[in-house]
Amino acid sequence: MSGQFRSECRRIIFQSSHWDEKLFDVALILSIVVSVIVVMLESVPGINGDVRRWLYALEWFITGMFTVEYALRLYVSEKPLKYAHSFFGVVDLLAILPAYIDLLVPGAHYLMLLRVLRVLRIFRVLKLAKYIGEANILMRAMRASARKIAVFIFAVITLVLILGSLMYLIEGAEHGFTSIPKSVYWAIVTLTTVGYGDISPQTPLGQFVASLIMITGYGIIAVPTAIVTSEMTRPSEASTSSPDRICPACGWENHDPDATYCKVCGDKLVK
Amino acid sequence: MSGQFRSECRRIIFQSSHWDEKLFDVALILSIVVSVIVVMLESVPGINGDVRRWLYALEWFITGMFTVEYALRLYVSEKPLKYAHSFFGVVDLLAILPAYIDLLVPGAHYLMLLRVLRVLRIFRVLKLAKYIGEANILMRAMRASARKIAVFIFAVITLVLILGSLMYLIEGAEHGFTSIPKSVYWAIVTLTTVGYGDISPQTPLGQFVASLIMITGYGIIAVPTAIVTSEMTRPSEASTSSPDRICPACGWENHDPDATYCKVCGDKLVK
Amino acid sequence: MSGQFRSECRRIIFQSSHWDEKLFDVALILSIVVSVIVVMLESVPGINGDVRRWLYALEWFITGMFTVEYALRLYVSEKPLKYAHSFFGVVDLLAILPAYIDLLVPGAHYLMLLRVLRVLRIFRVLKLAKYIGEANILMRAMRASARKIAVFIFAVITLVLILGSLMYLIEGAEHGFTSIPKSVYWAIVTLTTVGYGDISPQTPLGQFVASLIMITGYGIIAVPTAIVTSEMTRPSEASTSSPDRICPACGWENHDPDATYCKVCGDKLVK
């Protein structure tokens, strides 16, 4: 009887085909979105009085719901400790703990921000749904080009170090380039074409070097794009992921088609 | 006789092969462009006296022309109500209504801005002309990659939420990061390499995290580009659109080659 | 005798294989670069005294050389009037005229800036050299995708008009959005990720809409890239240009391989 209830819960939490499984997913996404909005609004200085009271109530309502969800996830896991140690287990705990700590230690309210991390859960929910194929293609392309991108980023950092040091010598502290780290920061702001303007070169030579950096940055943005594009246009091997298999202990879902055991926690897979 | 005049009007409005049909298209585009310029100039504080009187006269001249055009479109439609309820029907009405309302309620002049929406009509006129093929290729590539782009944008939003919250903690209100929503806004400004500079990190740690955000933004701009490029370089299926068929009731023109009835309003198609 | 001198001159000016032909090209490029630098330096307020006298002397030296070159080009052309009316003929004249006008009318010095246009001549010199193939590939890709890019730019302008008007309503004159043209200018600054920061949204709603514009701009930069890339990766047809044939009358050099007469001025081609 209890076992049946538990397997029912597990089905609702980990799958997404029937209406009740979908309802759980939608409710989960909604509550995460609302909780993020509440955390964000609470930081706005202008909000006071009634609105703030409402936010406070909502915060505790969501905390309650997240606590129930956390307890349920512990309950339905075959190895609760594994779930508790997994990445999402820790995130789920961090989402509820600060509210309780805040009752004891008043200054701990800032930790509430950790709740934002729960947004990552939405990825997992969506992964189960129809977006899994697209996300997999993107991830595979990113992973395949990771080394090339690493080489590129290292080259960018080298460039930025050398150019930042150069600009520190050219412009000096009186024009805002007070130290090499700050000059390097400026070089990154310029090379990536962000261009805040809080620091900007004043001397003709500095502006000339800055122009070279800008044109370089404008040109080498082509490199990561070319890397990822060439990876994505490559004829892809037959996609063989089976998104429906989820480990009942830790919740990992990227199992190879021939896997019988979860490669993260070693538990036996259901299907 | 009246039926002949009506079918003549319909031909001139909905087609674009003969010289009179083309003349109507050109006049329509011109009057829309002029009306947009008039609306824009009227908002400039420095324009006064004679120029403003001229603009006022032009505005009413265009309002008159648009009113005639709206009446004609109602007249030539086989189901006028369908046209009136369609997207462009509403836009056409919104382009003339504010001028008349302004006579009764003086403060309604701001609604004149709705006239800008009529720019969208130009797309439809061009669609009938030679640009339709190009626009279709672009639209098809966009639609085919819509899901991948949705996943990407969601990932960007998540990143921006987490990084914005982090910067709120690092920099705090005294450096302009007065609330989490504002910090998230800053993170978007930075990640998309816009970089206004109205808010910028002041602490060394904040500048370090900002540098990471910039390099990330510089790198992941590759992803949407790769998505759309890989979609556009893909060998395209034979294009089978027939741009010349327009629904006489609602004006929809993206009919499948085998369609006999308009899929938007259900009306029978002419050809 | 005179005819031989003239054909020698023509060879040196229009070809680039022998050492004397190459020397002419290099001298031409150098003198153009120097003239541009002189024009730029003369506008710098800090430069005075001896340096300015040197610049003045250099300016007249280059004016003299350009005058001789212009006279020679007129002399070697079989139809001098055609050359004088061609684009580069006008540019060459505009490069020397302001200096002489300045002697009569003192305020005409600003026209000296027209000399910058002579930079375009460098393209023609390079075109004759080894860069012609590369430039042709780039130009062909640009021309092939011109229509798609036109549709894209029109879509961007529409977007910017609507968003600019919207921001004018949201932010209003007190936050720098003093008129719709200015708001549209701001929308362009934001959408293209330039982000000066001279105008930036202050209200929460304005910042929210601005965030949407930024993410849109960040995303749709993919479109022109995808257009040009898909054009350039397309297997190119056999390149059949013959860069060595130049019209002796007007100097046009993009002749089809089977052309016997210049398609710009109708003159007979040499080879």
Next chain:
Amino acid sequence: MSGQFRSECRRIIFQSSHWDEKLFDVALILSIVVSVIVVMLESVPGINGDVRRWLYALEWFITGMFTVEYALRLYVSEKPLKYAHSFFGVVDLLAILPAYIDLLVPGAHYLMLLRVLRVLRIFRVLKLAKYIGEANILMRAMRASARKIAVFIFAVITLVLILGSLMYLIEGAEHGFTSIPKSVYWAIVTLTTVGYGDISPQTPLGQFVASLIMITGYGIIAVPTAIVTSEMTRPSEASTSSPDRICPACGWENHDPDATYCKVCGDKLVK
């Protein structure tokens, strides 16, 4: 005996398969990274007292290590003079010389910045390791598209010269466009979408031209991306580099598979 020690040293310095060879590489990378951080921190004005003393000690410790390494490299080279004249030989010397010069001439401390150049050494170390293939692909794509990119950059410079001069006439000195070089600098800042905002157009006409520059810059960023992408998606020829062969005299490592002598210094290759 001495010869054996020398060949041992050479093996440890130039190869990276055994644990001691890898240890040397890791120690080299670490010491370079630490030295760069020390040079950067020494420029920060806020750091004083004990921390500065520690940095001073670290600096001399690293100087000592680099000196030993330089001596070893001279010792193991078969032609030490060739190494001393090679690019990395000069960089290695520049990394240690400033510290000693500083003892004699107190003002020479700024030369310490040259140590940043040693970051380039990391590339060589990584080149020997697993990243060589990726870096080679990137380099080959860059080299293959170098000419196209040169044409593109020249076109950008021409555009920027003409637009910068134009804006100097339109805006003038009172709006920050004090000279043509400064206007050209502004045009580069705008075209590359950096957008500092230290100079920004104030007149309506100037803002209109600026909008055109921005949209142009937004569009032509597609060109370098398309160039590099089309180069990288091209089916690559079989990679035939043999990364393990390093010239014992000058340390060059890009030898063709059939090379028997180093093409940089003419020395016989080991394997």
